[in-house]
Amino acid sequence: MNKYEVLIIDDEPQIGKLLRIILENNDFKVTLATSGKEGILLAANHSPDLIILDLGLPDISGHSVLKELRFWFTKSIIILSVQNSEEDIIQALDNGASDYLVKPFKTGELLARIRSSIRRNNHEDNQKVITCRELQIDFIARTIKKNGEVLKLTTTEYGLMALFFKNEGKVLTHQHILHEIWGVGFQNETQYLRVYIAQLRKKIEDNPDHPIYIVTESRVGYRFI
Amino acid sequence: MAFFKNIHHPKWKQYLISILLVFLISTTCFLLNEYIGNKTVALIFLVMVSFIALTFDILPVLLTATLSALIWNFFFIPPLFTFHINSAEDILMFFVYFAIAVVNAGFTFKIRKEEIKAREKEEKLKSIKLYNTLINCLSHELKTPISTIMASVDTMMEQEDKLSADVQKELLSEINTASIRLNRQVENLLNMNRLESGFLKLKFIWSDINELIFTVIQKLEPLKNEHSIIYKPSDELPLCKIDEGLIEQVLYNLVHNAIIYTPEGTTITIKFSVHDSHCKIIVSDNGPGIPKDELDHVFKKFYRVTGSKSGGTGLGLSIVKGFVSAHNGTVTVENLPKGCQFIVRIPCETSYINQLNNE
Missing domain, CATH: 3.30.565.10 (Histidine kinase-like ATPase, C-terminal domain)
Incomplete structure (x- = not known):
């Protein structure tokens, strides 16, 4: 099997070195860029499977790099940054970041995010059935099964689950979910979302108070894992 | 010193209050002039100027002094309703009144200035003390976990072959705890800074x-x-x-x-x-x-x-x-x-x- 190539765009040599050690140790091929311009150039030359991008770069801001990359780069871009304000996170996700991880990060979490991002790269868009542990969605029959048993879901609940399954492992912002399910003009009606998520959790989670499928990303949104 | 008020009124308000006060007191005194006599009126005016000097800037106070002197001359010293003064005694009274009012204002103002200086010095000392406490706390809170991390790493690098697997694990766990603590401390400082810089914008x-x-x-x-x-x-x-x-x-x-x-x-x-x-x-x-x-x-x-x-x-x-x-x-x-x-x-x-x- 070919190794997946990861491009790291981060100006901190220590972080670069550390990421290289972690990733190479986990069978990834690593390329390192220390500025935004170099990063864009290397992304074009190497066409990596995934880019890890820092927001605080010396030459151009990470947000601009992200926007520029997104004109043509279709694979995953994970933001790895010390910026932890929800404005930054939401802005990056809106600009096409696949995921967001705040420094300091846990190695296990970073690897999990990288793997799920790469998996999504290779997702066939027209899969009819997706399974996630005990849950399974059938896009043709429009049903969701838990342990083989069909769950009774309303149309909206099914819509939410379908959105989650299609974006497995990815954080979805409140605004994005509201826009996708309820449409334009509902982006700020977070109370609907809260109520539906609470209802859905009661149906799909073993313990709705400690959800393991629909996980809360504080201040930002939800992640289906 | 605490007698002097800290409240600072805007300039225009000071002038307005001064003028209104002069008119209010002169009208009242004018109505009662028959009973109290013009020398008592001068004393009442002096008391008023002194009180204004306690809280207001020098210029409104001087205005009050001048205005009240003129009013006193015009409405209270015979011949009434002229600025002319007949008796030498009244002329003397008029200038003494004006001198006392101005000197009074000047002195009070000087005392207040001194007081402000003293307060600023006190505040400066206080903030230096607070700053020192802050630096002491900070260096302690930051250096403790850093010391743990450095010492553990040091031990692991230099005595690698002497350490049992258990001890190595323990050291790693110490490093982990210390890093979490260090991170929390920095988070707290950032939050504190967000609060104190006034840039905290709530998102409901x-x-x-x-x-x-x-x-x-x-x-x-x-x-x-x-x-x-x-x-x-x-x-x-x-x-x-x-x-x-x-x-x-x-x-x-x-x-x-x-x-x-x-x-x-x-x-x-x-x-x-x-x-x-x-x-x-x-x-x-x-x-x-x-x-x-x-x-x-x-x-x-x-x-x-x-x-x-x-x-x-x-x-x-x-x-x-x-x-x-x-x-x-x-x-x-x-x-x-x-x-x-x-x-x-x-x-x-x-x-x-x-x-x-x-x-």
Whole structure:
């Protein structure tokens, strides 16, 4: 099997070195860029499977790099940054970041995010059935099964689950979910979302108070894992 | 010195008040002139100028002195309704009055200036003291975990072959704890800075407080050791419109505080309820409580309860207070028969759309 190539765009040599050690140790091929311009150039030359991008770069801001990359780069871009304000996170996700991880990060979490991002790269868009542990969605029959048993879901609940399954492992912002399910003009009606998520959790989670499928990303949104 | 007021009125207000006061007193005196005589009027004017000098700037005071002297001359010294003065005694009186008023104003102003200087010096000293405390606390709080990390790494690099696998594991776990502590300290400092810089902008969104509480409990799971954290959710609760990030931090700090400062094995209880126009979060523990005379101080920056063990930052509760105040809410602490409880009250909009009938 070919190794997946990861491009790291981060100006901190220590972080670069550390990421290289972690990733190479986990069978990834690593390329390192220390500025935004170099990063864009290397992304074009190497066409990596995934880019890890820092927001605080010396030459151009990470947000601009992200926007520029997104004109043509279709694979995953994970933001790895010390910026932890929800404005930054939401802005990056809106600009096409696949995921967001705040420094300091846990190695296990970073690897999990990288793997799920790469998996999504290779997702066939027209899969009819997706399974996630005990849950399974059938896009043709429009049903969701838990342990083989069909769950009774309303149309909206099914819509939410379908959105989650299609974006497995990815954080979805409140605004994005509201826009996708309820449409334009509902982006700020977070109370609907809260109520539906609470209802859905009661149906799909073993313990709705400690959800393991629909996980809360504080201040930002939800992640289906 | 405290007699001098600290309130500073805007310039135009000072002039306005001065002029109004002069007219009010002169009118009153004019009506009573028959009974009190013009020399008493001069004394009353002097008292007025002195009082104005206590709070106002020098120019409005001089204006008051001049204006009252002229009015006194015009309306009270015979011949009335002219600026002309007949007797030498009255001329003398007029100039003495004016001189006393001006000197009086000048002296009071000088004293006030001195007082301001003294206060500024005192404040400067106070802030230097605070700065020193801050630097001391900071270097201690930052250097302790850094020392642990450096010493552990050092040991592992230099004595690699002498260390058993167990010891190595222990050292790694020390490094882990120290890094988490270091990170928390930096987070607290950043939060404090957000609060004090005045750049804190609240983002109110509809939040499910049940969910928020469970998120916090989950985040604290790795740190809680032998403590048990109890929260019984209720289905009937509405959504609340709050800044989720800040309230999560408030709750996190309160529970984390309870974990640090109560003995292992004790229970921390979270309660949440919604009232007419506010929601209430209570975090209680059954630890040793807080000494009565220190209850008022726990929210102060860098204040640590006497004899409390290390590991805290002295910032957690002041951030709680800051974030709650940013919501126009209140946070209070009281001792229980056993332990203590923090009560957070936050005014907020609520929404009872709990069941949506869907299509």
